[in-house]
Amino acid sequence: MMRIIPLSSPDITNRERKAVLDVLKTRTLSLGPKLREFEERFAEYAGRRYAVGVNSGTSALHLTIRALGIGQGDEVITSPFSFIASANCILYENATPVFVDVEEGTLNIDARKIEEKITKKTKAIVVPDMFSHPIDWDVVLRIARKHNLKVIEDSAEALGSSYKRKRCGGFGDASVFAFYANKQMTTGEGGVLVTDDKNIADLAKSMSNQGRRVENGKWLEHVRLGYNYRISEMQCAMGIVQLQRIQEIVRKRKRVARLYTKKLQGIPGLELPVVESYADISWFVYVVRLSKSFSRKQRDTIIAAMARKGIQCSAYFQSIHLQPFYRVLFGYKKGDFPIAESASDRTIALPFFNNLKEQDIDTVVQSLKKFV
Numbered sequence: 001m002m003r004i005i006p007l008s009s010p011d012i013t014n015r016e017r018k019a020v021l022d023v024l025k026t027r028t029l030s031l032g033p034k035l036r037e038f039e040e041r042f043a044e045y046a047g048r049r050y051a052v053g054v055n056s057g058t059s060a061l062h063l064t065i066r067a068l069g070i071g072q073g074d075e076v077i078t079s080p081f082s083f084i085a086s087a088n089c090i091l092y093e094n095a096t097p098v099f100v101d102v103e104e105g106t107l108n109i110d111a112r113k114i115e116e117k118i119t120k121k122t123k124a125i126v127v128p129d130m131f132s133h134p135i136d137w138d139v140v141l142r143i144a145r146k147h148n149l150k151v152i153e154d155s156a157e158a159l160g161s162s163y164k165r166k167r168c169g170g171f172g173d174a175s176v177f178a179f180y181a182n183k184q185m186t187t188g189e190g191g192v193l194v195t196d197d198k199n200i201a202d203l204a205k206s207m208s209n210q211g212r213r214v215e216n217g218k219w220l221e222h223v224r225l226g227y228n229y230r231i232s233e234m235q236c237a238m239g240i241v242q243l244q245r246i247q248e249i250v251r252k253r254k255r256v257a258r259l260y261t262k263k264l265q266g267i268p269g270l271e272l273p274v275v276e277s278y279a280d281i282s283w284f285v286y287v288v289r290l291s292k293s294f295s296r297k298q299r300d301t302i303i304a305a306m307a308r309k310g311i312q313c314s315a316y317f318q319s320i321h322l323q324p325f326y327r328v329l330f331g332y333k334k335g336d337f338p339i340a341e342s343a344s345d346r347t348i349a350l351p352f353f354n355n356l357k358e359q360d361i362d363t364v365v366q367s368l369k370k371f372v
């Protein structure tokens with residue numbers, strides 16, 4: 001049987017297993033002490049006053065949009081090159097996503113192009129830190145302040161990264177993290193919203209729990225429209241351990257990234273990830289790009305050839321504006337955001353996880369060399 005080198009793999013130890021089993025010995029499987037502890041620890045880690053644990057990063061984004069009162073008729077600036085949730089959360093509330101093309105190096109929103117997209121209707125900006133790389137926050141926050149925009153920081157890929165020595169998740173009016181199994185830390189599914197604004201935290205908390213009151217809430221009294229976006233005690237127990245291990249996790253990811261960067265140096269036709277001097281990266285993924293002489297089809301052929309060798313790679317990400325339903329809703333077409341499109345034609349995410357062996361890294365590098 002062919003040995004598989006997977007694209008990603010969660011790093012779960014006996015500590016996580018024991019923590020989950022301990023919860024299963026109790027009668028409280030939701031809304032209990034593990035949620036409170038996870039929120040307290042997470043807020044402290046992120047350097048924020050409040051944390052609200054929920055069932056996914058997408059839920060945390062949705063609650064942020066709602067808590068900020070963004071809705072019909074409002075415009076929200078965001079990136080066309082991201083995981084789709086960072087734009088969808090704007091659509092959930094019938095506001096309009098306004099895309100600003102990314103910049104070539106980091107694939108983050110090009111801050112120089114933000115102001116030309118601001119109108120009287122612009123209420124906020126959703127900023128994803130793409131592939132763990134922080135945007136130039138000083139610039140973004142200056143623009144937001146000048147135009148009185150709310151900032152929603154999508155740090156789903158940036159747990160453990162920092163900008164000028166300050167942790168990602170510390171810049172937005174609210175910031176979100178996500179804990180799907182391929183993220184730096186995982187709870188299986190899960191997410192969290194962090195903020196220093198009590199009003200945002202309370203609204204998000206209430207809406208995540210069917211609109212119940214946050215303090216002394218009655219189970220069958222609902223004071224606003226809410227959702228069931230709750231995260232279970234088992235997930236929180238797992239999250240507490242993963243968070244305690246975050247430094248170890250980031251250290252392991254930096255090791256893998258360092259090895260890739262060393263071994264992939266100087267391969268013609270291959271561009272390696274850019275890291276700006278202001279950034280410290282926790283490496284959600286390791287994404288290389290083929291040079292511009294390659295077509296999308298050639299890229300896909302390389303990914304398929306790697307797969308036949310048991311090496312799982314992926315094309316990260318596809319431009320949001322060209323997703324079928326965005327084309328239908330907004331009439332977007334090829335050429336609207338050329339840098340995002342060019343990147344999505346040329347990216348290859350390589351197998352990347354904490355315990356990836358050097359020998360497997362060598363296998364990936366050898367195959368990539370051969371096929372490129």
Ligand SMILES: *Cc1c(COP(=O)(O)O)cnc(C)c1O
Nearest residue numbers: 056057058083085128156178180
């Ligand atoms: C993973 C991710 C999310 C959402 O995460 P889920 O927990 O899967 O809902 C949001 N934004 C970005 C940029 C992500 O990478």
